[in-house]
Amino acid sequence: MTTTPQAVRRQSPPTAPAFPRSGPAAPMLPSPEPVRLLDEAGNRLPSDYPEPPAETLRELYRRMVVGRRFDLQSTALTKQGRLAVYPSARGQEACQIAGVMAVRPTDWVFPTYRESMALVARGIDPVEALTLLRGDWHCGYDPAARRTAPQCTPLATQTVHAAGLAYGEAYQGRDTVALVFIGDGATSEGDFHEGVNFAAVFRAPVVFFIQNNRYAISVPLSRQTAAPSLAYKGIGYGVASEQVDGNDPVAVLAVLTRAVEQARAGNGPFLVEAHTYRVEPHTNADDASRYRSMDEVEAWLGRDPIARLEAYLRGAGRLDDDAVEAVRTEAEAYADDLRARMSAEPVVDPLSLFDHVYATPTPQLLEQREQVRAELAAEGGEA
Incomplete structure (x- = not known):
């Protein structure tokens, strides 16, 4: 019987195979379930991953709160006509902030168009970070000085850039690591294959960090891959991989820290998949209601990464009302300064x-x- 294209589209993806947890491939396989150190209520869970120091977690919390306020202000600036477009990262704060905190200032970061929050967490001036999205210039900051590549709009091309730079740094005897942010949609692109394959063959110190936020614009993950997890793509290239709860800030930082250490130690590239969610539409030009329900969004709002970390730090006696209020005040001042500076017309x-x-x-x-x-x-x- 001939199968029509319409019938093919209606077929469900095949059941994911059960991968062996022993044998020569086992060290490359991710954990069967995403790594978690905190549950949704902020309670500590047992894990083989060591918890980052308390001071580091407080700084992670601070940057996440400031980062979210920056993101909300940037979204407002778009509605006010001050930005041409803005891809929000709301809901992905744990990935954005832990990503840049896991690497050294001397390491390189390769962002996509959605990593504006990560850029400001790395210390880049927020106006410079938004210059591309404002339409003033291709890149508002100095990539060499910031060790941060320009934000990449074409999907997955930054994976090749990161692999090449990391290989070049290692070839010259430097211990530089390249962290490359990737969306789930980018894993369907040829450049993703080329970048990961090159890094694996030449053992380039790259951490491929996939933020699986469930949608490539409007295409759900189930229509992109039949793999049990995007983290399993690593084994096909001979790359060690891990998957993590992307809304658990402690787990994301712990997993990425280990991945960076492995890459820096000369063990080749590492692939990490973070399971997270994009709360806002793809950009201000997107109508997300056409492909997902509000019930789905509300369910993910209940997994708020900031609330989870705040609950844990409060319960552990590492955060109190005064500290929380101080961070919120700092975040508001940051947004006020950004709003005032973005209101000034650029000199072109x-x-x-x-x-x-x-x-x-x-x-x-x-x-x-x-x-x-x-x-x-x-x-x-x-x-």
Whole structure:
């Protein structure tokens, strides 16, 4: 019997195979269930992963609160016409902040377009972090100085960039690690395969960090892969992998810390999948109600990573009302400063279009630049 394309689309994905937990492949396999150190109520769970120090967890909490307030303010700026587009990371704070806290300032980070929260947590000026999304410039910060690549809009191309840089650093005898943020949709792209495969073959110190937030724009995970978990993709390349509850900040930081240590020690790349959720639409141009229900969103709101960490720190006597209020006050001041600075109109120089095209400008580029300069002068745009 011939199967029609419509029938194929209606078929359910095959049952996930049971992978062996022993034998030569076992060290590369992720845990059968996502690693958790805290439950949804913030209670400590047993785990083989060591808990990060108390001071580190307090800093993780602080950056998450500030990061969420930055994210909410950025969303508001989009509605006010101050940003052309903004992909919110609300709900993914544990991944965004733990990601940059797991690496050193001298390591490299390769973000996607959704990592604005991670950028500011890494110490990048928030206005510089939003420059791309404002439409002023391709990248508002100095990648070399910040050891942070420009935000990557094409899916998965940053995996190749990270693999190449990490290999080059290792080749020169440096212990630099590259952490590359990836969405679940990016794992369906060819560049993901090429980047992970290259890193594995040449043992490049890369941590491939997949934030599985359930949707590639509107495409659910079930329509992207039949794998039991995206973390299982690592074994096909010979890459050690792990999966973690992406809304458990303590677990995310613990797992990523170990992954970075493994990569830095010369053990090759490491792949981590964090199971999380994008609370807001894909961007301000998306209508998420067309492909998911509010009941689903509400269920994930009950797994709030900030509330979970706050409950744990309070229960452990490491956080009190005064400390919480101080962090919230800091977050509000941060948002106020961002709002005021983003309200100022940017100074744009049309001739800057010709900067950084070539190290040495070509005759044709110089000719084009002169044409634009002459037109501006004729219109009174340049003295």
